[in-house]
Amino acid sequence: MEELRVLSVCGNLGYGFPEESLAAGIARDPHFMGADNGSTDAGPYYLGSGDQLTKREQIVRDLGLSLAAARKKGIPYIIGSAGTAGGEPHVASVLDVLHEVSRRNGHRFKLAVIRAEMDKEMVKRAVRAGRTRPLGKLPPLTEEAVDESARIVGQMGLDPFIRALEGGAEVIVAGRSCDTAIYTSYAAMKGFDLGLAFHMAKIIECGAQCAIPIGANDCILGTLRRDHFELEPMNPGKRVTPGSVAAHMMYEQPDPYLFYEPEGMVDLKDSRFEQIGERRVKVWGSRFVPASQPTIKLEGVRLRGYRTITVAGMTDPGLLDHLDEVEAQVRDTVARMVRGSLRPEDYDLRFIFYGRDGVMGRLGPEGSRPAHEVGVVVEAIAKDQATANAVLSLARSSFLHCGFEGRKATAGNLAFPFSPSDFQGGPVYEFHIYHLMELEDAGAPFEVEFARVG
Amino acid sequence: MDRLYDLAEVLRSKNAGPLFITLDLLFPDEATYRRVAESEALSPGVVARLYGVEPEDVKIVYFDAANAIKVTIPRTGPTSGAPGDRDVYGAQQHGPLLGLMIP
Numbered sequence: 163m164e165e166l167r168v169l170s171v172c173g174n175l176g177y178g179f180p181e182e183s184l185a186a187g188i189a190r191d192p193h194f195m196g197a198d199n200g201s202t203d204a205g206p207y208y209l210g211s212g213d214q215l216t217k218r219e220q221i222v223r224d225l226g227l228s229l230a231a232a233r234k235k236g237i238p239y240i241i242g243s244a245g246t247a248g249g250e251p252h253v254a255s256v257l258d259v260l261h262e263v264s265r266r267n268g269h270r271f272k273l274a275v276i277r278a279e280m281d282k283e284m285v286k287r288a289v290r291a292g293r294t295r296p297l298g299k300l301p302p303l304t305e306e307a308v309d310e311s312a313r314i315v316g317q318m319g320l321d322p323f324i325r326a327l328e329g330g331a332e333v334i335v336a337g338r339s340c341d342t343a344i345y346t347s348y349a350a351m352k353g354f355d356l357g358l359a360f361h362m363a364k365i366i367e368c369g370a371q372c373a374i375p376i377g378a379n380d381c382i383l384g385t386l387r388r389d390h391f392e393l394e395p396m397n398p399g400k401r402v403t404p405g406s407v408a409a410h411m412m413y414e415q416p417d418p419y420l421f422y423e424p425e426g427m428v429d430l431k432d433s434r435f436e437q438i439g440e441r442r443v444k445v446w447g448s449r450f451v452p453a454s455q456p457t458i459k460l461e462g463v464r465l466r467g468y469r470t471i472t473v474a475g476m477t478d479p480g481l482l483d484h485l486d487e488v489e490a491q492v493r494d495t496v497a498r499m500v501r502g503s504l505r506p507e508d509y510d511l512r513f514i515f516y517g518r519d520g521v522m523g524r525l526g527p528e529g530s531r532p533a534h535e536v537g538v539v540v541e542a543i544a545k546d547q548a549t550a551n552a553v554l555s556l557a558r559s560s561f562l563h564c565g566f567e568g569r570k571a572t573a574g575n576l577a578f579p580f581s582p583s584d585f586q587g588g589p590v591y592e593f594h595i596y597h598l599m600e601l602e603d604a605g606a607p608f609e610v611e612f613a614r615v616g
Numbered sequence: 617m618d619r620l621y622d623l624a625e626v627l628r629s630k631n632a633g634p635l636f637i638t639l640d641l642l643f644p645d646e647a648t649y650r651r652v653a654e655s656e657a658l659s660p661g662v663v664a665r666l667y668g669v670e671p672e673d674v675k676i677v678y679f680d681a682a683n684a685i686k687v688t689i690p691r692t693g694p695t696s697g698a699p700g701d702r703d704v705y706g707a708q709q710h711g712p713l714l715g716l717m718i719p
Contacts, residue, residue: 208696297635404681591698593698596695
């Protein structure tokens with residue numbers, strides 16, 4: 163095989179893609195199609211709760227269209243990081259949609275499902291053996307941290323996908339995956355250069371995000387050959403340039419010159435980019451350096467409580483001059499009111515003042531003044547929803563009627579845009595596991611199950 | 617002297633995973649890129665002071681192929697989306713860089 167054509171449906175299945183782009187991609191006779199469906203970008207809630215960022219209706223549309231195209235063409239279709247976070251409930255909900263659209267359209271195929279939820283006992287054995295290490299500023303992993311996690315997933319690399327493909331899978335739905343593994347596994351199976359294959363995968367996993375105009379919600383074709391690859395957006399209104407492709411290598415990753423995979427490092431220092439025609443770019447020179455010790459990335463969250471918030475606006479200049487004082491008074495009032503039933507550590511109360519320092523806090527420009535209108539979000543987090551509701555309600559009413567020096571607007575401090583004014587946010591999670599785990603066989607924790615559909 | 621915000625074509629921030637914020641500065645041409653890169657206005661020490669992190673935790677990469685500079689800093693407070701975080705996607709963390717003056 164001298165040329166491998168890979169169609170990336172979009173950067174996140176469910177974001178929507180033009181049907182014309184998909185048709186144009188299919189017309190190029192791709193060897194397989196892929197779509198990423200996950201990310202940690204939207205925060206820890208999805209992994210913890212089992213919910214998806216993209217809603218069922220979006221998946222029905224995108225999966226329905228793309229699966230029909232793959233089945234009609236008779237090519238494998240690989241979906242990674244199913245259901246945003248790639249845990250058991252996330253995979254289950256994507257499978258539910260898969261079965262629904264397959265029934266509706268009469269598809270028949272061999273399905274492989276790859277699980278990515280990690281067994282806590284296995285992770286604890288790795289902790290005891292000193293085979294985990296933190297990323298970023300997290301503390302080293304402990305058995306307690308593993309026990310208190312709501313869910314842990316591992317990012318699978320190439321091996322489970324290759325097992326699924328070798329087993330004859332025509333559709334693969336995988337839990338949490340390295341984005342690159344979705345698109346590199348087939349190339350690895352066919353013996354293509356891994357440096358080029360990973361680099362191409364790293365670009366096309368975002369759909370046409372590397373194109374001009376930019377667009378993760380559009381299809382792109384990657385053509386991998388023995389000594390280079392080419393990129394071409396499938397929307398005729400989009401093009402790629404050496405600049406746009408190089409710039410994309412900066413996107414959402416700390417270093418444009420290298421990135422790490424479970425199998426090793428991809429070195430882009432000698433990568434070169436060349437324009438081909440108006441709309442295509444050729445890339446070569448990317449190198450793969452195998453790791454001496456395979457690792458997988460673990461992602462885990464723990465429950466921190468339940469959230470209730472309110473949103474309101476303020477315009478009174480006297481009030482805007484006394485926000486810190488009002489906040490302190492409200493905190494004090496709430497503490498006094500709940501003294502008999504709650505300890506201070508039983509709840510968290512936060513005040514975010516948009517128009518003052520809501521986003522940057524103390525890192526904002528020195529000496530800046532609040533805007534003429536300031537929005538406040540009051541947030542209560544407590545051990546259960548009812549307690550959060552009660553704490554927030556106390557804080558809201560205390561804030562509304564809080565007195566301060568020189569107060570003139572004595573009827574109320576807050577303009578509420580909504581009735582009811584308070585909103586339940588449900589469970590609140592925190593990423594407390596984001597660690598590397600060393601393994602002899604990086605594919606071992608990821609089970610591949612085959613099934614017939616239709 | 618010009619503000620960094622006025623010299624950059626793209627000045628953005630984004631999560632690089634839930635533990636890091638990465639800031640991209642893309643310049644319209646090589647001359648502007650060189651001017652900023654060689655000015656030393658954007659050192660690890662300056663970034664550390666602007667973002668309240670340690671200078672040794674600031675990573676700055678110069679990327680000639682895209683006339684771009686990449687700055688990556690750890691989240692030292694809550695991880696992305698944890699209680700107390702104010703920017704789950706890390707998409708509005710470029711503010712402290714805007715006003716940097718470049719000779």
